[in-house]
Amino acid sequence: MTQRTLVILKPDAVRRGLVGNILARYEAKGLAIAALEHRTIDGEMADRHYAEHVERDFYPPLRTFVTSGPLVVAVLEGDEAIEVVRGLNGATDGRKAAPGTIRGDLSMSNRENLVHGSDSPESAEREIGIWFPNL
Ligand SMILES: Nc1ncnc2c1ncn2[C@@H]1O[C@H](COP(=O)(O)OP(=O)(O)OP(=O)(O)O)[C@@H](O)[C@H]1O
Ligand SMILES: [Mg+2]
Numbered sequence: 696m697t698q699r700t701l702v703i704l705k706p707d708a709v710r711r712g713l714v715g716n717i718l719a720r721y722e723a724k725g726l727a728i729a730a731l732e733h734r735t736i737d738g739e740m741a742d743r744h745y746a747e748h749v750e751r752d753f754y755p756p757l758r759t760f761v762t763s764g765p766l767v768v769a770v771l772e773g774d775e776a777i778e779v780v781r782g783l784n785g786a787t788d789g790r791k792a793a794p795g796t797i798r799g800d801l802s803m804s805n806r807e808n809l810v811h812g813s814d815s816p817e818s819a820e821r822e823i824g825i826w827f828p829n830l
Contacts, residue, residue, distance in 0.1 A: 698776040699729060701822035703744075703811035704767040706760065707802075709733075714767050717797055717810060720783055721771055730770040730827050738762055743825050753806070760806055768826050777819055780812040 702721070704714055722728070736744075741758045748754050771780060785796025789808050792799035802808045813819035823830060 697772065697774055698816065698819065699770050699772045699823060700777045700780050700813045700819045701811070701826060702769045702771050702780060702813075703761075704769070705807070705809055705811065706764040706766050707804075707807040708809045709765050709767060711801075713801060713809065716801070718767075718769075720797060721769075721780070724773075724779065724783060726771040726773040726776055726779065728769055729772045730830055731767065732769075732827075733765055733767050735765045736762055740825075744822065757806060770823055770827060770830060777813055777816065781814065784810045784812050 704717055708714055708717055718728075738758055741761050742749055745754065745757065745761075748757070773779060783797055785792030785798035787798075787808060788805040789798040789802025790805070792802070792808075794800060797810055798808050813822050
């Protein structure tokens with residue numbers, strides 16, 4: 696089934712010059728870019744995006760991190776796009792993520808793990824609505 700999913704190339708991806716590398720992986724896999732924007736967000740936007748995590752102990756440093764500089768946010772489209780993107784992204788902790796995945800190849804961190812991908816159709820719809828209300 697064709698799906699849309701929200702992807703964020705977090706500030707570490709921009710700072711490290713990995714935007715092209717990461718987007719190329721999604722494109723080469725066969726996903727289409729339905730929206731793409733370079734943006735810097737404030738804490739309020741971070742709280743909206745990470746609504747399910749705001750009470751977690753790891754959230755305050757995550758909030759600081761995602762607001763620390765520009766990021767690139769995209770909507771990717773394709774067959775089973777949500778699961779496909781999660782597979783390409785790899786496990787949350789870059790040290791444990793499998794080689795071949797974005798995090799497994801390029802991250803050594805649990806927080807600065809380069810990418811976000813929606814985790815369900817409900818999350819994708821909610822997140823696309825927050826980031827791209829006109830899409
Ligand atoms: N234990 C932790 N310590 C530090 N940061 C964490 C931790 N767990 C999660 N994070 C940060 O919070 C983000 C959201 O956590 P979540 O559990 O949703 O992971 P995920 O679904 O793999 O990643 P994402 O939602 O960004 O795609 C992670 O991507 C990471 O940046
Ligand atoms: Mg998540």
